Amino acid sequence: MKTYDVAVIGSGLVGLSTAYELAKKGRKVALIDSLGLSAGASSANTSLLLFEGVTRGMIFDLCVESIESYANMAEELGGDVGFETAKMICYIKNEENFAEARRMSDFYVENGFEYDVVDDSTLHKLEPELNMEGMLGALYFTQWKMDPLRVVYAYFTRAREYGMDWYPHNKAIGFRKNNERILGVITEKGTIQAEQYVVATGAWTRELMLTLNIDIPEYYIQGAALVAERGGISLNNVIYQFEPTRVRMEQRSGELAMELGWENIPKLVASEFVILQDSHGNLVSAQSSMVTPEIVNAVPPEFLRDMAANIKLHFPKFGVCKVIRSWICPIPFVPDGKPFFGFVRPYNNLLLASGFASVLIMTPILGKLASSLLEGERISYDLSSFDPCRFEKVV
Ligand SMILES: Cc1cc2nc3c(=O)[nH]c(=O)nc-3n(C[C@H](O)[C@H](O)[C@H](O)COP(=O)(O)OP(=O)(O)OC[C@H]3O[C@@H](n4cnc5c(N)ncnc54)[C@H](O)[C@@H]3O)c2cc1C
Secondary structure, rough: EEEEEEEEEOOHHEEEEEEEHHHHHOOEEEEOOOOOOOHHHHOOOEEEEEEOOOHHHHHHHHHHHHHHHHHHHHHHHHHHHHHHEEEEEEEEOOOHHHHHHHHHHHHHHHOOOOOOEEHHHHHOOOOOOOOOOOEEEEEEEEEEEHHHHHHHHHHHHHHHOOOOEEEOOOEEEEEEEEEOOOOEEOOOEEEEEEEEEEOOOOHHHHHHHHHEEEEOOOOEEEEEEEOOOOOOOOOOEEEEEOOOOHHHHHHHHHHHHHHHHHHHHEEEEEEEEEEOOOOOEEEEEEEEEEEOOOOOOOHHHHHHHHHHHHHHHHHOOOOOOOOEEEEEEEEEEEOOOEEEEEEEOOOOOOOEOOOOOOOOOHHHHHHHHHHHHHOOOOOOOOOHHHHHOOOEOOO
């Protein structure tokens, strides 16, 4: 039986960037997915690379280093990945958020980024068709976007050129192990052996880790989005709202899951507004979301209605909402808002890289860090706050 240096389970952006970095170093890598390439959230997002309000510490430093890598990605991976700057409006509806926005803006400006807090009249000039009812102004800034499918394809193609083996439609269902080592990953089609293993299975991580009797508190919200014909709208910016209710829903569901158990939590729903215009002029809008353990495959009709109504509310001139496509996908999160990134005790050859609610901005740096950890190299970040065992609940 062929033995790999590393088996990476999950071909989302986290698994792919890790597999690519290892293959580039000459390691024999197997990339395994239960479905096709990047079948989870990595090909179902709105493509924004955002600091998401992070204004200090290691996560901010990771984002900044990662953005530098994005700037070189097309050259490194040999193809345009759609990386570009994007003007963003994050609109604000109350004074408290205004004060917070000012603090954020000051921080980012000090660190060399283009940020500003604008009042309602400036906001109107920036986005004349936006219905500003109740809006006091906005955080107005430059950040970035990329094309997730192109990034996925570029990583995959380059990693294959470096010799990576690909195992699609191969669901990992458990592990062979002894006391401190994983000896093989058992898939529906047989066992794959490697010296080291990476679990990068996003929202499905808890299910897989339970096969090792380790209860990782990684849960998911299910986020829906749609693409609609432009309906007469022309946007100058990406627009979204400051402090959406989704963030509070995520926090609340994390608390409930820890208290009642994930399987017992009541269904929660939230609605937020994000809109951008894609390169074809169509509108990409998100997101209605819900927390419930049962994973759904189709967007609930009420979510479609909410998202369409939200576009109309923000842009009264918007005509009939002609939806081109819509989707819903689970997005992982951890109750303390930090990912799991590190070795899973007692297994010294099992690296967990999961629980990233907004991973797009950090994708390149995560692959580099994961490969360094696996190679035993020194890294300049203290990743202890991402320790997968910080909740220590063995069942
Ligand atoms: C509507 C929406 C909008 C979003 N917008 C943004 C945004 O603008 N910016 C941003 O940063 N983030 C956004 N996100 C979140 C972002 O997409 C996720 O943070 C990210 O994709 C997670 O990547 P991942 O590699 O951890 O997991 P995933 O991409 O989910 O990958 C996990 C992979 O593991 C595979 N897998 C699962 N279980 C197994 C198993 N047992 N065996 C083998 N394979 C398995 C899955 O098939 C999947 O391919 C959005 C998400 C959604 C749904």
